[in-house]
Amino acid sequence: MIESxxxxxxxxxxxxxTGTKSLKNALEIIYHKPCYHMFEIIFNxxxxxxxxxxxxxxxxxxxxPPLLTTKTxxxxxKLKELLDGYIATTDL
Incomplete structure (x- = not known):
């Protein structure tokens, strides 16, 4: 597994x-780390x-059922790779 x-x-x-951009901004202020939002995909x-x-x-x-198989x-x-470096996600 990938270490995050x-x-x-x-x-x-x-x-x-529904306010996900505002929530993203608030979470980044609270945690001092980036939050993954649809804007990340569109712009970066x-x-x-x-x-x-x-x-x-x-x-x-x-x-x-979601057991720890090779596929899961x-x-x-892959999910950890996509979200590595982010503290939160919104608008996904």
Missing amino acids: STTIQVISAGLPR KQSDIIKWQNLIHDSHMITT IAIYD
Whole structure:
């Protein structure tokens, strides 16, 4: 597994236009670390789009309960890679 330099502390599953950008800004003030928001993908990390698509596709391929299988560990590692360095996520 990939060792992460930052552990996600907050996951906000807010829909677009529901204050997720304001929440992102607040979380960055509170934690003094970056928060992963859709703005990251649009303005800074467009290469993440295909990574998210692959991650979603791979997670839909799991047919058994989420046990620690090779597939689930690979998905977990991809997720950790995408979110490495971020303290929180919003608007995903």
